[in-house]
Amino acid sequence: MEKVNKYRLPTNFSQNNILPIRVVSPAFGHLSEEASENYGSSQRLSYYFFLLVLEGSCRYRVDGEKITVGKNEMLFSLPNQFQDFPENAHGLDYYKLGFDDECLYRLPGKFPFLLNPLSQQKISFLPGAANRLRAIFQILTDLLRTTDGDPDLVLAYLNSLLTEINSAYFRSQKRPAGGEIDKFIEFKVFVESNFASQPAITTIAEKLALGDDSLYRIVKKHSGLSPKEFMTQRLMLEATRRIHYGQNISVKELAYELGFNDPGYFSRLFKKATGKTVAAFYQDLS
Numbered sequence: 001m002e003k004v005n006k007y008r009l010p011t012n013f014s015q016n017n018i019l020p021i022r023v024v025s026p027a028f029g030h031l032s033e034e035a036s037e038n039y040g041s042s043q044r045l046s047y048y049f050f051l052l053v054l055e056g057s058c059r060y061r062v063d064g065e066k067i068t069v070g071k072n073e074m075l076f077s078l079p080n081q082f083q084d085f086p087e088n089a090h091g092l093d094y095y096k097l098g099f100d101d102e103c104l105y106r107l108p109g110k111f112p113f114l115l116n117p118l119s120q121q122k123i124s125f126l127p128g129a130a131n132r133l134r135a136i137f138q139i140l141t142d143l144l145r146t147t148d149g150d151p152d153l154v155l156a157y158l159n160s161l162l163t164e165i166n167s168a169y170f171r172s173q174k175r176p177a178g179g180e181i182d183k184f185i186e187f188k189v190f191v192e193s194n195f196a197s198q199p200a201i202t203t204i205a206e207k208l209a210l211g212d213d214s215l216y217r218i219v220k221k222h223s224g225l226s227p228k229e230f231m232t233q234r235l236m237l238e239a240t241r242r243i244h245y246g247q248n249i250s251v252k253e254l255a256y257e258l259g260f261n262d263p264g265y266f267s268r269l270f271k272k273a274t275g276k277t278v279a280a281f282y283q284d285l286s
Contacts (some may be wrong), residue, residue, distance in 0.1 A: 015144040018151040019103050020047070021158070023140050024096040040077045042084045044241060048114070049077040050165075051135055055190055056091030060084065061123050063237060064244075072130040074123045074165065078114065081239050095137040107159045113169035114162075115192075117185045117222060123168050149240040182223045187215065187230075195234045198259040212266065218267045235259075236273035239266075245279050251278045 014020045015029065023029050051060070056241045058072040061084035062077050069091075077083050079100070104114075113123075126131065140157050143149040170181075186208050190199075204227065205215040219227045235258050242254065249257075255266035271277050276284070 013098065015147060016149055016154060017147045019047075019099070019106075019154055021099040021103055021144070021154065022097070023137065023144055025137070025141060026093065028141050029096075029144070042082070042244075043077055044082050045077055046097050047079060048104070049075075049083065050095075050097040051075045052095045052097075052137070053091040053093075054095075054130065056133060058086050058094075060086055063122070064240065067121055069122060070101065072127065074125065074133075075121055076123065076165070077121065078116065080241065082201075082244050090211040095141075097137075097140075097161075102218070103155070103158060107157055107162070108217075109159050109163055111162045111166045112181075112185050113166045115185050115188050117181060117188055119223060120169075123165060125168050129168055130163060133164055136164070150231045151187050161278050165258075176261060181222065183210065183215075183218050187219055187227070191231060191234055195231060195238065196259045197255065198231065198235070204236075232269060233273070236270060239270055239278075240274060240281065243278065248282075254278070 013022045013031075015022050017172050043158070051069060052074045053069045053071060055071060057068060059066060060075055060077075061067070062075070063081050063083075067075055071091075088156050104111075126257070136157050140154065143154050143157070187204065190204055192205060201215065202212055208215065210218070215227055219225065219230055222229055226234060235282075239254060239258060242249070242257075251264045253268055255263040260266040267278060270281075274281060
């Protein structure tokens with residue numbers, strides 16, 4: 001189906017003619033050796049990635065952070081994150097899931113955990129929730145065994161799966177009174193959409209109908225950073241992603257792309273955040 005070309009899921013990954021989605025388990029859904037050769041062990045994701053480990057463990061690296069995923073735990077990574085896939089097995093029993101915004105836009109539910117407001121890449125599940133996830137994954141696997149599986153059914157079970165994950169993500173976090181977590185999510189959305197233009201903190205507060213002090217308190221509470229520090233951290237993360245992903249551009253070009261008028265100031269911030277100069281960062285990757 002030609003429409004698949006517009007999907008953010010890699011070409012030929014989808015297991016459904018209509019929806020860009022793929023499920024993999026130890027006995028299902030693996031790419032052929034020939035197809036696997038087209039994709040390296042490291043990549044900047046263009047889709048949402050989930051790994052649920054039911055038995056055993058494995059290690060991933062997401063945006064440079066090493067993450068061990070064990071029994072009844074899930075790793076999730078978002079579009080534009082840089083991910084190194086492990087060379088070892090994913091555990092004795094697991095499910096992997098990939099889908100892109102085309103699927104997400106068709107779902108009836110809203111899933112704030114996908115903005116990762118608590119900045120955690122891993123979610124732990126109680127045994128009952130893990131069993132429910134296993135059951136949903138088994139149904140999705142059955143629906144995706146043929147490419148003409150009913151897309152409405154696929155979306156229904158994907159919606160149930162994400163609802164379960166969303167609940168577990170916030171399970172240990174008491175929802176703050178007055179919708180503080182909602183404001184923090186709005187802040188993250190605004191930063192994600194506008195970080196390269198480097199808006200003033202006062203401007204962000206006005207957009208969110210908050211005072212500067214309220215914005216500071218909410219962001220500090222949920223991220224441990226001030227709004228300015230949060231913005232700077234996001235800019236430095238984007239810089240490392242672009243370098244890591246192989247964009248061979250000069251420090252000056254990288255600084256201007258990220259909204260810095262002074263490349264020297266950008267270089268100092270980068271070294272402070274990473275402990276390395278941009279040149280050293282490039283060298284380590286070569």
